[in-house]
Amino acid sequence: MRSIQFIANLPAPWRVAAIAFAGALLISALLLAAGFSPLQALFVLIEQSLGNGNGLSEVVVRSVPLTLAGLGIAVAFRARVFNVGADGQIIFGAIGFVGFSLALPGLSGWVLLPLSMVAAIVGGGLWGGIAGVLRARYNANEIIVTIMLTYVAFQALGWAIRGPLQESAQIFPRSDAVPDGVLLGTMIEGTRLHWGLAIALLAVAATYVALRYTSFGFRLDAVGENPLAARFSGIRDRTMIALSLTISGGLAGLAGAVEIAGVHGRLQDAFAEGTGITAIAVALLARLNPLFIPLTALMFAVLSVGASGLQRQLGIPFPLVHIVEAIVILAFVIAGALQNADRGVRDA
Amino acid sequence: MGPARDAGAPLLELRGITKCFGRLTANDDISLRVSRGEVVGLLGENGAGKSTLMNVLSGLIQPDQGDISLTGKAVSFASPRDAVAAGIGMVHQHFMLVPTLSVIENIALGDRSLRLFPLDLSGIRDRLAKVSNQVGLEVDPDATVGRLGIGEQQRVEIARVLCHDARILILDEPTAVLTPEESTQLFEAVRSMAAAGTSVILISHKLDDIFGICSRVAVLRQGRKVLDAPLDETDRDALVHAMVGDTVSAPHGERVSPPGPPIVTVKDLRLKRDNGATLIDDLNVEVRAGEILGVAGIEGNGQRELAECIAGLRRPDAGEISYDGEPIYGSMTPRRLRQMGLRHITEDRHGTGILPDQPLSENHLLGHIRNPRFNRRSWLQRHAAKEATASIIDQYDVRAAGADAPMGSLSGGNQQKAVLGRELADGIRFLIAAHPTRGLDIRTIAFIQRQLLELRDAGVGILLISSDLNEIWRLSDTILVFGGGNAFGPVSAETTSLPEVGAWMAGHQ
Structure with missing residues (x-):
């Protein structure tokens, strides 16, 4: 406790540096104990994510769902509602999208794609809305409800791809490929970078305007600050x-x-695992400001893409890679919280 | 400590207690003696200094001057723990119990003599049984506190204090939350405690409580002790007079025009507390345009509930309230009422009135978010809000750095002026003003009271809720008194008198 107090008393930049240093030490110690060179790991992590065109495009691709889910979490957080179940809502969005586009394959892509996107928004919105209504009407704790609904969503996904939505060949637990018309094409030839990026940036702009300039955003903030x-x-x-x-x-x-x-083309198990949880850190680190969310999403995407390179290049086992990733996220969140704490002291 | 046995000295003696908070003198040279086994009533209006005095006695605050002695020995309490160790126990109006723990566990909390590993509660169990027997406080030691009724929880609080060997028990407004039967049971318990030698100080607003169990009564007014007498040497009128004082009734401004048609009409209203006890039954009253209806009474007698019902925020347990002839329950929402000119200065400014971290201009938006001047087809007009805020700062003399200053950075009086400015702006027709001047300095109080009178002259209907009898008396055209589970009135201010209103406040016909 005393050392935490000591760090909290430092000026803000030093505090962040201290947290970063502590995180680096911890990661190095872990890697050394497992027989890997921390320096080499750092090199691989950067090289794999930022060191080549392919890595860079993977980073951007990874940042797209993080941005969208992060925006969603920020909207709820503005009303002081903690949505920790974005993973479940992502799944129901995907089910809505795939289910709708497979049900009406005859339509042209220009019509089917937007309609399927709307179906996805409705699917995710319903799943979030259940928790919302339970919280609003019965004061059920939304953290618990959204977590629990996420488990339900995981099971629902498993059932959908082994049951009603399973591919016609009935071999793998996955759906048929969605019609070509609803696929988001690549923005740059030879990469996986798809037009989802444009959708995400549009969503950023729309969310920013809605929160900052409309009566809706004001009411959301007012409820967040003092509901009574x-x-x-x-x-x-x-x-x-x-x-x-x-x-x-x-x-x-x-x-x-x-x-x-943009990426998978069909429904399958674990297609966006952990996105919803990482998106919480994305939203918090951006201080719930939609304009910063793509930037923090990029940061976490670098980490995620680079970390998977650790496994491929150095043979570092996945559990250890996940631990390294978690330590970095924790360090970011703590550093962000310490900065906010400083702000709170000044405001008071 | 080993108390020296001195038959002549009273058990407790407070001498010359003085305590100031800033410019406010909450206790001014107050002395009080309590003998062994005596039940002393401490009477006074809100803000008379009763709580401050008892907080001094229970070690929560230190007096600026004066001293305390127990059985003739001077003592000083640096913290509540010292006071408890000296045998002074306080039962607060809001219980300090952990609802998820059992009765016995609650009593064990804070007992430092207890062995924790392994936890042994049998000693406390024995003590509780003894105490319950002695004074007739029946409590089931293994019941979960959260499942108990209010009266039972209060018994647990009292038993806890007695288990910790209290020689002096302070009860703060003990009957405020009780049903009449529960009050009778409490009085019986207090009598047996006194018979067993425990002294009791009973803080109350209600004359019935005082006459029910006290042997002596002290009255505080504006920080001073104004009366201290054995109960058989005084009477109700003398106590009411001591409590309220000789108020010079300042005229409530010359009326410029007679009141207009009713805006708010309350019919056969019944309000209940959350535990089912009836607060107000069969209330019929109306507030007309250009009229101030003053609701006097000790807080917690249904005033807040009445205000919330009229504002469309709470459903009455029975009866009907209408605004401009339309029933509020059914078609009206708080939003619609606001658009129809209903405004509300809430009694809990921080909890329900403001966004403390937001600038003044955003706080102005909060009250007018549906006004097309600030909200054009959903687009916020922040510049308009800033202009409006700047003119309020000007007009109401709000001391603030500007429209961008966070509301929380202002003093209480300036926050209240900003809230007043917000609520009065743009189309006010009816105002609920709940304790609008509480805790403010004299200048601000005068300013706000003047504003209310000007509003009345401009034809606004006002429901003024206040526990400051002077304020009610000076401003109201019609007076309603909530006290002791009853509503008295409404009566015209011209046909009643201050002592009469004071007696009603004390729950006494």
Whole structure:
């Protein structure tokens, strides 16, 4: 405790440096103990993600769902609602997208793609909205409800790709490929970088404008800061809370659809595993500001792409890679929290 | 400590206790003696200094001057723990119990003599049984506190204090939350405690409590002790007079025009507390345009609930309230009421009135988010909000760095002026003003009261809720008193008198 107090008393830049240093030490010690060179690991991590065109495009591809889900989490957080179940909403978005596009394959892509995207937003929005209504009407803790609904979603995905949505050949637990018309083409030839990036950036702009310049954004913030003051002023605070989780889920659902339409082309197990959890860190580190979310999403994408290179290049086992990744995320979150704490002291 | 046995000295003696908070003198040279086995009533309005005095006695705050002695020996309490060790136990109005623990576990909490590994509660169990027997406080030691009713929880609190060997028990408004039967049981317990030698100080607003169990009564007013007498040497009128004082009734401004048609009409209203006890039954009252209806009474007698019902935030347990002839429950929402000119200065400014971290201009938006001036087809007009805020800062003399200053950076009085400015702006027709001047300095109080009178003259209907009788008396055209589970009135301010209103406040016909 005393050392934490000591770090908290440092000026902000030093505090962040101290956390970074502690994280680096911890990771190095772990890698050394497992018989790997930390320096070499660092080199590989950077080289794999930022050192070549392919890596760079993978980073951007990875940042797209993180951005969309991060936006969703930020919207809910603005109303002080903690959506930790974006993973489930991503799954239901993807199910909505795949289910809808496979059900109406005859339509032209120009019609089917937007409609399927809407189906994805509705799917994710419903899944988030359940938690929203439970919170608004019965004051059920949204953290618990969204986590639990995520487990339900994992099972629902498993059932969908082994049951109603399983491929016609009935061999693998996956769906048929979605019609070509709903696939998001590549933006740059020879890479996997797809038009989902444009969708994500549009969503960033739309979310920013909605939160900053509209009455909706104001009401959301008011409910987040003082729900009773909002209610006494005629704002329907419970409705806003239910709505925030619905929109949050809708954005996560869109992330799921973009991931299917841009990368996988069909529904399969674990197609976006962990995106929803990482997106929490993305939103927090961006301080819930939509404009910063693509940047923090890129940071976490670098980490994720580079870390998977560690396994390929150095043979570092995946569990250890995940631990390294987790330590870096924790360090980021702690550093961000320490900076916010400083702000709080000044404001008071 | 080993108390020296001195038959002549009273058990407890407070001498010359003085305590100031800033410019406010909460206790001014107060002395009080309590003998062994005596039940002393401490009477006074809100803000008379009762709580401060008891907080001094229970070690929560230190007096600026004056001293305390127990059985003739001077003592000083640096913390509540010292006071507890000296045998002074306080039962607060809001219980300090952990709802998920059992009765016995709650009593064991904070007991430093307890062995923790392994935990042994049998000693406490024995003590509780003894105490319960002695004073007739029946409590099931293994019941979960959260499942108990209010009266039972209070018994647990009292038993806890007695288990910790209290010689002096302070009860803060013990009957405020009780049903009449529960109050009777409490009084019986207090009588047996006194008979067993425990002294009791009973803080209350209710004359019935005082006459029910006290042998002596002290009255505080504005920080001073104004009366201290054995109960059989005084009477109800004398106590009410001591509590309220000789108020010079300042005229409530010359009326410029008679009141207009009713805006808010309350019919057969019944309000209940969360535990089912009835707060107000069968209330019929109306507030007309250009009229101030003052609701006097000790807090917690249903005033907040009435305000919330009229604002569309709470459903009455029975009866009907209408605004401009339309029933509020059914078609009206708080938002619609606001658009129809209903405004609300809430009693808990921080909890329900403001966004403390946001600038003044955003706080202005909060009250007018549906006004097309600030919200054009969903697009916020922040520049308009800043202009409006700047003119309020000007007009109401709000001391703030500007429209961008966070609300929380202002003093309480300036926050209240900013809230007033927000609520009065753009189309006010009816105002609920709940304790609008509480905790403010004299200048701000005068300013706000003047504003209310000007509003009345401009034809606004006002429901003024206040526990400051003077404020009610000076501003109201019609007075309603909530006290002791009853509503008295409404009566015209011209046909009643201050002592009469004071007696109603004390729950006494």
